[in-house]
Amino acid sequence: xxxxxxxxxxxxxxxxxxxxxxxxxxxxxxxxxxxxxxxxxxxxxxxxxxxxxxxxxxxxxxxxxxxxxxxxxxxxxxxxxxxxxxxxxxxxxxxxxxxxxxxxxxxxxxxxxxxxxxxxxxxxxxxxxxxxxxxxxxxxxxxxxxxxxxxxxxxxxxxxxxxxxxxxxxxxxxxxxxxxxxxxxxxxxxxxxxxxxxxxxxxxxxxxxxxxxxxxxxxxxxxxxxxxx
Amino acid sequence: xxxxxxxxxxxxxxxxxxxxxxxxxxxxxxxxxxxxxxxxxxxxxxxxxxxxxxxxxxxxxxxxxxxxxxxxxxxxxxxxxxxxxxxxxxxxxxxxxxxxxxxxxxxxxxxxxxxxxxxxxxxxxxxxxxxxxxxxxxxxxxxxxxxxxxxxxxxxxxxxxxxxxxxxxxxxxxxxxxxxxxxxxxxxxxxxxxxxxxxxxxxxxxxxxxxxxxxxxxxxxxxxxxxxxxxxxxxxxxxxxxxxxxxxxxxxxxxxxxxxxxxxxxxxxxxxxxxxxxxxxxxxxxxxxxxxxxxxxxxxxxxxxxxxxxxxxxxxxxxxxxxxxxxxxxxxxxxxxxxxxxxxxxxxxxxxxxxxxxxxxxxxxxxxxxxxxxxxxxxxxxxxxxxxxxxxxxxxxxxxxxxxxxxxxxxxxxxxxxxxxxxxxxxxxxxxxxxxxxxxxx
Numbered sequence: 116x117x118x119x120x121x122x123x124x125x126x127x128x129x130x131x132x133x134x135x136x137x138x139x140x141x142x143x144x145x146x147x148x149x150x151x152x153x154x155x156x157x158x159x160x161x162x163x164x165x166x167x168x169x170x171x172x173x174x175x176x177x178x179x180x181x182x183x184x185x186x187x188x189x190x191x192x193x194x195x196x197x198x199x200x201x202x203x204x205x206x207x208x209x210x211x212x213x214x215x216x217x218x219x220x221x222x223x224x225x226x227x228x229x230x231x232x233x234x235x236x237x238x239x240x241x242x243x244x245x246x247x248x249x250x251x252x253x254x255x256x257x258x259x260x261x262x263x264x265x266x267x268x269x270x271x272x273x274x275x276x277x278x279x280x281x282x283x284x285x286x287x288x289x290x291x292x293x294x295x296x297x298x299x300x301x302x303x304x305x306x307x308x309x310x311x312x313x314x315x316x317x318x319x320x321x322x323x324x325x326x327x328x329x330x331x332x333x334x335x336x337x338x339x340x341x342x343x344x
Numbered sequence: 345x346x347x348x349x350x351x352x353x354x355x356x357x358x359x360x361x362x363x364x365x366x367x368x369x370x371x372x373x374x375x376x377x378x379x380x381x382x383x384x385x386x387x388x389x390x391x392x393x394x395x396x397x398x399x400x401x402x403x404x405x406x407x408x409x410x411x412x413x414x415x416x417x418x419x420x421x422x423x424x425x426x427x428x429x430x431x432x433x434x435x436x437x438x439x440x441x442x443x444x445x446x447x448x449x450x451x452x453x454x455x456x457x458x459x460x461x462x463x464x465x466x467x468x469x470x471x472x473x474x475x476x477x478x479x480x481x482x483x484x485x486x487x488x489x490x491x492x493x494x495x496x497x498x499x500x501x502x503x504x505x506x507x508x509x510x511x512x513x514x515x516x517x518x519x520x521x522x523x524x525x526x527x528x529x530x531x532x533x534x535x536x537x538x539x540x541x542x543x544x545x546x547x548x549x550x551x552x553x554x555x556x557x558x559x560x561x562x563x564x565x566x567x568x569x570x571x572x573x574x575x576x577x578x579x580x581x582x583x584x585x586x587x588x589x590x591x592x593x594x595x596x597x598x599x600x601x602x603x604x605x606x607x608x609x610x611x612x613x614x615x616x617x618x619x620x621x622x623x624x625x626x627x628x629x630x631x632x633x634x635x636x637x638x639x640x641x642x643x644x645x646x647x648x649x650x651x652x653x654x655x656x657x658x659x660x661x662x663x664x665x666x667x668x669x670x671x672x673x674x675x676x677x678x679x680x681x682x683x684x685x686x687x688x689x690x691x692x693x694x695x696x697x698x699x700x701x702x703x704x705x706x707x708x709x710x711x712x713x714x715x716x717x718x719x720x721x722x723x724x725x726x727x728x729x730x731x732x733x734x735x736x737x738x739x740x741x742x743x744x745x746x747x748x749x750x751x752x753x754x755x756x757x758x759x760x761x762x763x764x765x766x767x768x769x770x771x772x773x774x775x776x777x778x779x780x781x782x783x784x785x786x
Binding site: 126127130131134154155158159161173174175178179181193194197198200212213216217219232235236238239254255257258274276277334335336338339 | 374375487488491492493496519520531532533534536537538540542546547548553556557559560563564565566567
């Protein structure tokens with residue numbers, strides 16, 4: 116286990132060290148102590164390593180992550196795992212706004228609640244939230260899956276494209292062009308797999324969820340839909 | 345019947361035939377007019393400024409003997425690897441999607457041969473432009489189409505796009521007819537649907553967040569790349585100051601003459617300020633912060649000639665960017681294609697339906713049959729020629745003003761033909777020492 120004291124050695128040294136791991140390395144386990152809410156911790160990592168952050172992080176922790184598994188033993192600030200490409204990010208606590216924004220791949224697990232705009236503009240990432248999510252989540256979501264064991268706030272899935280949204284609890288309101296959709300066997304199977312990967316299979320069953328997706332009415336502009344914009 | 349003559353028909357200056365035609369078009373179609381390009385209205389512009397040239401009080405440089413340098417460094421504030429360009433005329437961001445792959449290749453070829461940079465757009469980085477661009481600026485846009493850390497790292501600079509001159513405050517739009525399989529794949533969206541690009545970034549809001557976002561991008565790229573911040577000409581003093589505060593290496597300022605691939609005509613014509621009015625405010629912000637020439641300023645929007653380049657630089661810009669002019673150099677709107685423009689119910693030099701993807705010149709299209717017409721090698725050569733001519737023109741003017749580098753041009757080299765331009769540019773009305781709004785009392 117490689118240990119890095121962020122308070123002592125600084126963010127630049129941390130990220131430069133992690134970036135140098137590209138390709139094959141036998142230093143596959145890392146522990147970061149004293150994060151103290153610093154921004155951009157472990158941003159831009161591109162190596163199959165396991166990183167544990169002992170504490171809470173600021174903005175953009177694990178931004179653009181590739182391959183790495185990053186565990187945050189605390190809460191995460193805005194934009195955690197933004198534009199993630201692959202790998203896994205697991206947050207033991209809560210996540211602030213824009214968690215997983217524009218993520219293109221990999222898995223983001225939030226064991227607490229996520230704030231507004233969770234999964235905004237997501238492009239292929241899978242997100243599993245054990246708690247609730249805030250308003251405008253999955254805004255303009257393009258693809259990927261968002262699983263929420265708790266409740267969703269206002270305007271879920273506004274203007275979304277082909278992302279699949281699964282919510283177990285209540286949805287305060289649906290955004291423009293977002294509708295409830297039929298849960299078919301393939302969705303239940305997908306959900307079972309996502310719950311398992313998201314370390315939530317003991318907490319909820321696929322049958323307890325509802326599926327939401329795009330009505331596809333705003334895909335090509337029509338003046339008679341103008342009130343929806 | 346009276347013998348008195350009839351009152352002759354008189355057109356309204358308010359309800360002109362063009363205005364009435366637009367009312368009828370809106371009534372018939374139920375949709376606002378969408379088009380490409382920049383504003384078409386008459387605006388105070390660089391044409392309203394003149395250089396004074398040398399005289400007894402200052403002497404010129406010999407045209408063919410004394411050097412007038414044109415190079416520019418960009419990104420010297422924080423980046424470990426700042427960019428050095430041979431000429432201060434860069435190619436502005438234009439998306440793959442809006443433009444064809446061969447057109448992007450031609451931009452890269454022409455810019456590289458002329459010693460300058462080209463810029464990606466709202467659609468990700470293509471091999472055509474990365475492969476053919478010696479210096480490539482990678483745009484970081486609200487849509488994040490195609491965004492990934494590998495392309496960030498193989499870019500030479502990163503441009504965080506907050507806005508653009510054609511539509512400050514507006515997002516993007518690529519209509520379904522231009523969404524080919526390749527464009528759809530690069531943007532992770534279904535083929536054939538209208539692609540809306542958000543107007544705000546998904547994971548930051550305001551200058552304090554922007555500072556953290558820029559820091560993240562620097563961390564991901566190990567502080568190597570210059571980071572530009574691009575803004576539309578809305579509130580240039582404050583936008584420039586806030587971009588500097590947020591940590592930008594370079595501010596890119598785009599006036600309302602700057603083009604777009606597709607936006608509502610009402611937006612293009614009624615939002616934003618002309619570049620002439622924007623430059624002095626941005627320069628003042630940099631000067632007030634002690635950052636003029638330390639954070640570089642690139643300006644764009646209606647740059648057409650070496651005279652425009654020289655005037656923008658005399659007002660304090662470090663470099664300029666061209667978009668529409670580059671497309672015309674490639675062959676866009678060429679009267680040789682008039683018969684085809686007529687079929688589209690338009691005419692050469694007025695064609696602006698770039699969003700429809702039917703461009704007879706094969707530039708603003710994703711139709712393989714149309715873009716086969718465009719030769720990227722020839723297009724690149726034409727762009728290189730044009731960039732060289734602009735540079736020579738700017739040098740000619742600078743030498744006449746006694747300057748051995750384009751960056752030595754200054755507002756004192758200029759006068760204005762109109763009161764409006766004098767007020768906006770902050771240079772005296774020709775024949776007077778009057779700068780409206782500055783030295784009150786005249």
